Amino acid sequence: MRKKAVETLTIEECEKLLQLFPKYSLQYDGKRRAIRDYCMCLVMLDAGLRVGEVIALPRGALSFLNKPVENIQITKDVAKKGAARHIPVTMRLQESLEVMQLNIWIPDKRDQEQTAFYNLGNRHPLTKQAVGRIIKGAGWRALRRDIHPHILRHTFATLLMKTTNSRVVQDLLGHKNLSSTQIYCHPDQQDLKSAIDSLPGSAPGAQKKK
Numbered sequence: 061m062r063k064k065a066v067e068t069l070t071i072e073e074c075e076k077l078l079q080l081f082p083k084y085s086l087q088y089d090g091k092r093r094a095i096r097d098y099c100m101c102l103v104m105l106d107a108g109l110r111v112g113e114v115i116a117l118p119r120g121a122l123s124f125l126n127k128p129v130e131n132i133q134i135t136k137d138v139a140k141k142g143a144a145r146h147i148p149v150t151m152r153l154q155e156s157l158e159v160m161q162l163n164i165w166i167p168d169k170r171d172q173e174q175t176a177f178y179n180l181g182n183r184h185p186l187t188k189q190a191v192g193r194i195i196k197g198a199g200w201r202a203l204r205r206d207i208h209p210h211i212l213r214h215t216f217a218t219l220l221m222k223t224t225n226s227r228v229v230q231d232l233l234g235h236k237n238l239s240s241t242q243i244y245c246h247p248d249q250q251d252l253k254s255a256i257d258s259l260p261g262s263a264p265g266a267q268k269k270k
Contacts, residue, residue, distance in 0.1 A: 068215040073203055074105060080202040089180050095163050097194050099156040100177050103132070104212035106150040108220075108233055111188050111209040113138050119165055120172030128157035134234065143234035 069077065078101065084094035103109045109117070109132075116138045122129055130149055136142040149157070164180075175185040191209055199207030213233075220229045 066214045066218070067211055068218045069203075069207070069211060071219075074215065077101065077198060077202045077207075078105075080198050092163055092180055095156075095159050096177060096180065097198065099153075099160050100191065101195065101198070101212065102150075102153045102156050104209055105216055106153045107132055107147045108213050108216035109134070109147075110140055110213060111191050112140060114177060114191060114209070115175065115186050115188060117176045118173045119176040122157050122176050123161055123165060123172075126161060128154045128161065130154070139234050141234075141236060143236055145231060145234045147232055 078098065081094045081098035081101070084090040084097075100114060103114055103117070103122075104111070113134060117132075117134075118138075121133055121135075121138075128149065132147045132149060134143075134145050134147065136144045139145065160176075165176075177191075178185050179190075195209045195212070196206060199205060217229055217233055220232065
């Protein structure tokens, strides 16, 4: 029996989702919430973190000596099933970390071991449920559909599978078994067309040149 393809976002949907955050209301600390939520979204969308890893991630994993890191280190105590890994940071995520540094994280005044994403009112770590509500609310307002945090990780993995091999994706996702990674090998119509177009004789007029 064929497994159902995992649910993902298109590139256009990702852009719409990310464009929503700057539109937050200025009420109730809206600007700072927008900065935090945008960055949380990116660490799942551009780095493939699980929601449990997001809420456990220490500030020191994203900022070192008050500067954004170039690689996010997911340690064994943060990673699911103890699968530690290093994930290179995209340019837009690095820019988001810089904004977090200037607006959310107070330089030299917060312990590097404290969680990077927290409630802006009482500084308590966010829960999985809280992150879920944030992503679901943003998804509904931006896309008019229900989404959950793991869809962002699915999207990260699926886009990577189109540009690199499954072993690389396995390492970036922190999967111990390659079979867990292979669920992202679901070709779309464009993939099928590209495969056919790559065959010898597929170009227009190729048969006539024989």
